Structures are given as structure tokens and as C-alpha cells.
Amino acid sequence: GAITAADLSAAARELKSDLSLDAIKQAARHEPAKKHPLPLLALELNRRDAPPFLVFVIDQISGYLAAHYDRGQALWHLPAEAHSSLFSSWRQYTLIDRSSSAAGLKGVRKNLLSVPNRSQDALSWALEKIDLPEAQWPDYLFATLKSIGGWASYCRYLLWQAELKGEDQHDLHDLMTIRLVWDALILMEMDEPVHQHWRIKMQEWQRHAHAASDSCIDEILLTAAEIAFRRAVARGLKSNQADAPIPAPAVQMAFCIDVRSEVFRRHLEACMPNLETIGGCRSTIAEWVNTIPASTCPCC
Structure with a gap:
């Protein structure tokens, strides 16, 4: 009833x-088909009694990117390579990185x-x-990016x-x-079967x-739900009557947010x-304006 x-x-x-309203309603009544995750190569080429290759790949990429994008927080820095792309600098780094051997590659x-x-x-x-x-x-390239979604x-x-x-900026492409080169490198160490x-x-x-392939229906239903939600919010804002004014407290005290x-x-x-207390942080710039006559509120 909300939509x-x-x-x-x-x-x-x-x-x-181009879907008609009747087609959308008909599709919405059906149970959606079960989704099957795309089989990423690094996830499929796992070994028994060993961590998944994908875990190692994500860890290696994340560790390098954390150093590459460091903005002065780290004590040790990567050598500055002003004219190197993200991929090129990662390649040079990985050529001397021995962690892959420890992972069995x-x-x-x-x-x-x-x-x-x-x-x-x-x-x-x-x-x-x-x-x-x-x-x-x-689909596959999108899934590889999703596997390292934060970066x-x-x-x-x-x-x-x-x-x-x-x-323009090419780091996303790099x-x-x-991520895809890692899949290829892992595959090169596997047998053809x-x-x-x-x-x-x-x-x-x-x-x-x-x-x-019902993602179109899902997108329409999601968008319709957002439209209905916005309408409800707008209706509430229009019908909201101003509350009675709240009298100012005699004393207002600010404390650090601390137990x-x-x-x-x-x-x-x-x-x-x-009396009213509020929580805040230290080093807050504030200006005090005395609105109470001095005869009724002695200052100390």
C-alpha cells in the first residue's frame, strides 16, 4: 500500500x-530467481588446507595502495615516482615483493x-x-572491482x-x-584442467x-519505493505544525562527551x-551573550 x-x-x-504498468505489477508478484555469484578466478583456484588466493590478492593490493596513497602518516614511504602510473608502480613493487612465494605462488x-x-x-x-x-x-571486470570495493x-x-x-584520472582503471593481472598470474601456475x-x-x-535477468524490475521497484518515501516525507513536512516555543533554560552547561x-x-x-546540559568536544569556539539582567544572574 505504500507504493x-x-x-x-x-x-x-x-x-x-519500456515496461508497462501491468508488466511491472506482474513481475513484482513473482518470486525473484535465485542469484548466483560470478565465479572469480582467484576464488575458484583455491587449495585444500590453505588460505584462499583471493584473500592474499586483496591483502597484497590493499597493503600496496595504503602505502601508495599515504599522505604523510607513515614513517616509511614508498620512493617517489612522479611520472609512474598506479599500475606501473605496483608492478615495480610486486617484482621485489616476496609475499607471493610465501602464499604458494x-x-x-x-x-x-x-x-x-x-x-x-x-x-x-x-x-x-x-x-x-x-x-x-x-560483468567480470565489474566483479573484480567489487572484490576490492573499498579501494x-x-x-x-x-x-x-x-x-x-x-x-582525467586513471587510478580506477589501473x-x-x-586485480585482473593477479588472476592471470595465479592461473599461469595452475594446470589446464x-x-x-x-x-x-x-x-x-x-x-x-x-x-x-530481473534487475530492471528490481531497479524500478527500488526507485518507486524511494518516490513513495519522498512523498511521505514531504507530506509530513507540510502538515507539521510549529510546536510551542520552548523556554530558554536558566543555565546551560557544556560537558565533554565522556562517561x-x-x-x-x-x-x-x-x-x-x-538547567540543561549538552555534550560537546574540547577546543570548541563559543561566544557567550548575556541575555539575563545582572541583577538576577550574578556572574562569578
């Missing part, structure tokens, strides 16, 4: 959907030598090694900041390349994805109803 037919129609128009540094230094060339190299059908590139979001923020100035097994799982996922001051605040308010 009306008008909300559904408005959502379809907003999303430029003995040939990573050797195989990384064959990876081009330019991000775009490296991405093409990785796609060729993985041998992923071109039709699956958008992907930060890189997208950097791109947004550059776009505001009419500039991060996607780094393992690769073939992953291809079969990707084909199965593709079939399930086509069978469960030790809570005892004082509670007892002060209990013994003096016309």
Missing part, C-alpha cells in the same frame, strides 16, 4: 523503461616480467591469458574529483588492471544470469529542572 501505481509509473519513466615475480608496463597493454595481456569471452568482460570506491572518488576540474573447470563454471553462471562527566550531568539535571 502506488503512480509511483511505479513515475519510476519507469525516470529509468526510461612461486612463479609470480618471474611471470610478472612478461606483463607490459602500460596499464592498457597489461589489461589486454591479462584478458588474453584468462581467455574470457568478450561478452563476459563487463575501488576511493579511486572512483579521485576520478570524480578530477572530473569536477575537467581533468586498479582494475592490477583447472582452467577448463573455471570456464565451465563461467558458462553455467552465464546461463543462470540470463535466466535471472566521567555523565554522572555530573545526570545529577545536575535531576536537582535543577531548569
Whole structure:
């Protein structure tokens, strides 16, 4: 009842959907098809009695990015490479990083030598090694970025900041390349049957994805719910009558947000109803204006 037919129609128009109102209602009544996660290569190539490769990959990338984007917090800094891209500097770092050997990937540094230094060339190299059908590139590349979503979001923020100035920024693309190159490097240490097994799982996922292609309906329903919520908020704001004015307290005291001051605040308010306490932080700039005649409120 909260979402009306008008909300559904408005959502379809907003999303430029060709679905009719009856089609949207019909689809909304059906139980959505079960979603199957896309089988990321680094997650599928796991070993028994060993941490998943994906855990190591995310940890290695995150550790490097934390150092790369350091803004003076760390005691040790990466060497300054003013003209190096994110991918190029990661590649140079990983060539001397021995953590992959400890994770059971003995040939990573050797195989990384064959990876081009330019991000775009490296991405093409990785796609060729993985041998992923071109039709699956958008979904797979998006899933690889989602697997390291926090850093992907930060890189997208950097791109947004550059776009505001009419500039460009390539760290998001480089991060996607780094993530995909890791999949290719791991795959190079596996046998062909393992690769073939992953291809079969990707084909199965593709079939399930086509069978469960109801994301358009989900998006329309979500947008309609947001429209209904905004309407309810607007209605509440219009109908809200101004409350009676609250008399100013005789005394207002500010305390640090601290459990030790809570005892004082509670007892002060209990013994003096016309006193108000507020929590705040230290070093707050404040200006005191005396609105009470001095004869009734002696200052000390």
C-alpha cells in the first residue's frame, strides 16, 4: 500500500523503461530467481588446507595502495615516482615483493616480467591469458572491482574529483588492471584442467544470469519505493505544525562527551529542572551573550 501505481509509473519513466504498468505489477508478484555469484578466478583456484588466493590478492593490493596513497602518516614511504602510473608502480613493487612465494605462488615475480608496463597493454595481456569471452568482460571486470570495493570506491572518488576540474584520472582503471593481472598470474601456475573447470563454471553462471535477468524490475521497484518515501516525507513536512516555543533554560552547561562527566550531568539535571546540559568536544569556539539582567544572574 505504500507504493502506488503512480509511483511505479513515475519510476519507469525516470529509468526510461519500456515496461508497462501491468508488466511491472506482474513481475513484482513473482518470486525473484535465485542469484548466483560470478565465479572469480582467484576464488575458484583455491587449495585444500590453505588460505584462499583471493584473500592474499586483496591483502597484497590493499597493503600496496595504503602505502601508495599515504599522505604523510607513515614513517616509511614508498620512493617517489612522479611520472609512474598506479599500475606501473605496483608492478615495480610486486617484482621485489616476496609475499607471493610465501602464499604458494612461486612463479609470480618471474611471470610478472612478461606483463607490459602500460596499464592498457597489461589489461589486454591479462584478458588474453584468462581467455574470457568478450561478452563476459563487463560483468567480470565489474566483479573484480567489487572484490576490492573499498579501494575501488576511493579511486572512483579521485576520478570524480578530477572530473569536477575537467581533468582525467586513471587510478580506477589501473586498479582494475592490477586485480585482473593477479588472476592471470595465479592461473599461469595452475594446470589446464583447472582452467577448463573455471570456464565451465563461467558458462553455467552465464546461463543462470540470463535466466535471472530481473534487475530492471528490481531497479524500478527500488526507485518507486524511494518516490513513495519522498512523498511521505514531504507530506509530513507540510502538515507539521510549529510546536510551542520552548523556554530558554536558566543555565546551560557544556560537558565533554565522556562517561566521567555523565554522572555530573545526570545529577545536575535531576536537582535543577531548569538547567540543561549538552555534550560537546574540547577546543570548541563559543561566544557567550548575556541575555539575563545582572541583577538576577550574578556572574562569578
